[in-house]
Amino acid sequence: xxxxxxxxxxxxxxxxxxxxxxxxxxxxxxxxxxxxxxxxxxxxxxxxxxxxxxxxxxxxxxxxxxxxxxxxxxxxxxxxxxxxxxxxxxxxxxxxxxxxxxxxxxxxxxxxxxxxxxxxxxxxxxxxxxxxxxxxxxxxxxxxxxxxxxxxxxxxxxxxxxxxxxxxxx
Ligand code: HEM
Ligand code: HEM
Numbered sequence: 718x719x720x721x722x723x724x725x726x727x728x729x730x731x732x733x734x735x736x737x738x739x740x741x742x743x744x745x746x747x748x749x750x751x752x753x754x755x756x757x758x759x760x761x762x763x764x765x766x767x768x769x770x771x772x773x774x775x776x777x778x779x780x781x782x783x784x785x786x787x788x789x790x791x792x793x794x795x796x797x798x799x800x801x802x803x804x805x806x807x808x809x810x811x812x813x814x815x816x817x818x819x820x821x822x823x824x825x826x827x828x829x830x831x832x833x834x835x836x837x838x839x840x841x842x843x844x845x846x847x848x849x850x851x852x853x854x855x856x857x858x859x860x861x862x863x864x865x866x867x868x869x870x871x872x873x874x875x876x877x878x879x880x881x882x883x884x885x886x887x
Contacts, residue, residue: 719783719878719879719880720781720782720783720879720880721775721779721781722882723775723779724772724775724776724779725880725881725882727768727771727772727775728772728880729880730768731765731768731769731772731807734761734764734765734768735765735807737757737761738758738761738762738765738810739851739854741754741755741757741758741761742754742758742851743851745758746848755821756825759818759824759825759826760825762811762814762815762818763826763827765811766811766815769807769808769811773804773808783879792864795860795864796864799857799860799861799864800861802853802857803854803857803858803861806850806853806854806857809846809850810847810850810854812843813843813844813846813847813850814847815830816830816834816835816840816843816844817835817840817843817844817847819831819832819834819835819840820832820835820836820840820844865880
């Protein structure tokens with residue numbers, strides 16, 4: 718059994734949008750592009766919030782995942798921890814990012830939170846957390862990608878095909 722078509726679409730849409738979020742965030746922070754990157758980051762960020770919410774709701778309503786009967790117990794537990802970590806990382810990103818953006822002089826948000834809060838010590842802490850998350854995301858992504866690659870290259874069972882589109886009837 719594979720992931721549902723909706724879960725596959727959400728997975729790859731999330732990966733694509735996340736890549737642009739990382740690039741636009743870094744472009745702003747390290748001045749790669751003069752203007753526009755933080756506006757783009759906030760606009761795409763709000764689309765990402767909707768996308769992530771839809772993905773999480775789909776996941777909760779249809780919690781069907783491949784059974785991985787041919788994996789060791791260690792692999793199953795490790796994958797669960799990494800998947801859970803990736804979901805938490807994405808949730809933490811949107812939460813801290815939204816508050817960070819509310820503290821900007823000219824936020825481009827539909828409903829910014831209170832600016833005094835966003836600029837308070839707690840808000841500054843959340844901004845720091847937004848910055849730190851890239852290292853956590855990098856670590857989790859490396860494990861996730863390495864796991865997928867290991868199975869693809871060295872083992873007969875190929876969980877990567879659980880997450881690739883197919884036009885075959887199951
Ligand atoms: C998965 C989602 C997100 C990712 C991967 C992401 C990534 C980043 C990165 C890499 C930076 C540059 C800072 C650094 O070096 O770490 C950044 C900055 C920033 N992000 Fe995000 N972000 C995400 C979501 C959001 C959202 C939803 C918002 C608000 C709508 C947001 C608002 C901001 C703001 C305002 C900054 C600049 C903060 C400052 O320097 O004052 N981010 N983000
Ligand atoms: C090119 C990079 C990527 C590849 C090749 C890839 C591949 C996969 C594969 C094959 C699975 C299914 C694993 C299984 O059957 O147990 C999966 C699941 C998952 N991936 Fe990725 N992935 C990539 C990037 C990402 C990124 C960037 C994120 C999020 C930040 C992510 C988040 C997840 C999550 C949360 C699941 C678990 C889905 C669930 O059970 O609800 N992936 N990925």
